[in-house]
Amino acid sequence: MNKQRIIKQRIFLVIFALLLVSTMLIAINAGTAKIPINRVIQTFLNNGSFNEQFIIFKLRLPRIFITVLAGMGLSLSGAILQSLTRNDLADPGLIGINAGAGVSISLLFLFIPLEPGLFTYIVPLVGMLGGMLTAVLIYLFSYERHRPLKPLRLILTGVGVSTALSGLMVVIISSAQREKVDFIAKWLAGNIWGTDWPFVYALLPWLIVFVPLTFIKAQKLNILSLSEGVAIGLGVAIKKERLLLLLSAVTLAASSVAVTGGISFIGLMSPHMAKRLVGQRHQLFLPLTMLIGGWLLLVADTLGRSLINTIIPAGIIVSIIGAPYFIYLLLRDVD
Template sequence: MIENKQYKSRHFIIFMVLLVLTLVTVVVSLGIGYSTVTIDRIIPTLFGLGSFEEEFILFSVRLPRILITLLAGIALAVSGSILQSITQNDLADPGIIGINSGAGIGVALFFLYFPMDAGSFVYMLPIVAFISALVIAVCIYFFSIQKGAGIQPIKLILVGVGFSMACSGAMVVLISSAERERVDFIAKWLAGSIWGTDWPYIVALLPWLVLLIPFVLWKANKLDLLSFSEEVAVGVGVSVHRERTLLLLAAVALAAAAVSVTGGISFIGLMAPHIAKQLVGPKNGLFIPIAMLIGGVLLLIADTIGRNVAEPEGIAAGIITALIGAPYFIYLLMKK
């Protein structure tokens, strides 16, 4: 009983430390950039006491970008947590196994060949990305499963990497004959540049998280069982195929919604769950909330560094996360 209380206390302390770190990162990100708003002016400006220039920088440029980045990091972290549990593989990540690239194909086709007004485009984008990513996820799932043995973890990674490369090749073919402006957009998307930096994109992304994250937390016990062998899950009465399918749909939807407005971000869904497990253990109900904060703050730090390293264009957040995540992936691969 005492150990349980100590564990809960430790979990709470870690959660609060990460929450404070997130808030500090938000404040720092608000205050630095091409046009500087000093730290002492951020709070007054947020409460409507700033100059026109300060309010424009914070409310029209920085704040929507920061919120989009945080939400996308959270979504990718939860998606990665689900994939790692249902595949019993700590190397699973929506970027690595091809889900992000699958979403990218849908985004590219939609952007190039189905022109719409800006208002409709914003809200249709996550739906198109989800449908496209789902098709690729089903293909990866089909080629990774072995009759009588379930999903083969290493085979999943290899098949996913293969589909990811195939999707990237298809993207090159799609943009080879496109107009210059459209090619520039898709190139930025492939690099993982946070491009959906306006309030309507937050409105488009938020409902996916509000609906799916509570569902995933509700299914946390099922995820715990699915992370063991299939025989164990069946033995305690879990409908393995049904639960795995529902949770896979949730993982694909969260990843697709995130990358539809941030571009091809990889490794957040790999690193955040793994770090969270190291901090609080492998129980999904405990580590997923921690992973959410880690994913959000990792992507926000990457974007803040990227947009301030080489002003005014900056470096895409996806490149920064890849520089951090690729060595981490190799370390895990060697360890496993």
């Protein structure tokens, strides 16, 4: 790899790490109860009052960690999908994975009573299963025997499946109790709902497993993002690598949205921003993609809790930013 690009990558990693830490400090003070920065520091040094410790350690820090981790998972998932499909418009929310996770979580929430403690750990598993089944369905509909997989066909199939699942979601919640419908509606809007430490513990293992796996496969992603002919010529087992990486993308996205709600566009924007800054090599832009994704989602959630007296779901803030960016990419590709 070019030494200048490596230095450039490290500079941007430091910049976005500092941005992330700064935003975390701002997020600690976002909300109705304001805590001066000097009191935040004193609380971290174990000199804060009971109320300050409760607000920071029990309410705000778990939400911040969940938001950052989910943003990282969604951004890495988007980067994998864009490389596998060789399509800049690929995103777990746009091609149906989030919708599949949402349907499975809705069915669990509406029809299977669970203890609160168990619910925390079961939700990511059920979301992952729903996302996985949706990904398999999309793959089967896109597959043509004796022909290479067409990225555009995969994307269009995903959009169609996502639309169908959204319709199914309406049918499911139409006969549900009002309080349960409120929860699902907030989930669909991308409202960060998993705001306790157990949700952090439920999400973290999936990231610990699949983030290193993706980094190990970075060179394979470099090859797969070129063309099937090149990959075959270089001896890559295309089907095996593609399925393993697809498993990583689905697991990262589904486990993330299971605790944050239906959030789109993070997986679309973050890889593009990282590639523009450090280039197309996955070894360089994947770590930066994760930092950017975690930072973007944290910014969206912090803005949603700070702009007005009511909380605006992070998913809506991200969509306000992401939808114009999606249209720009679409028009650029058409041109």
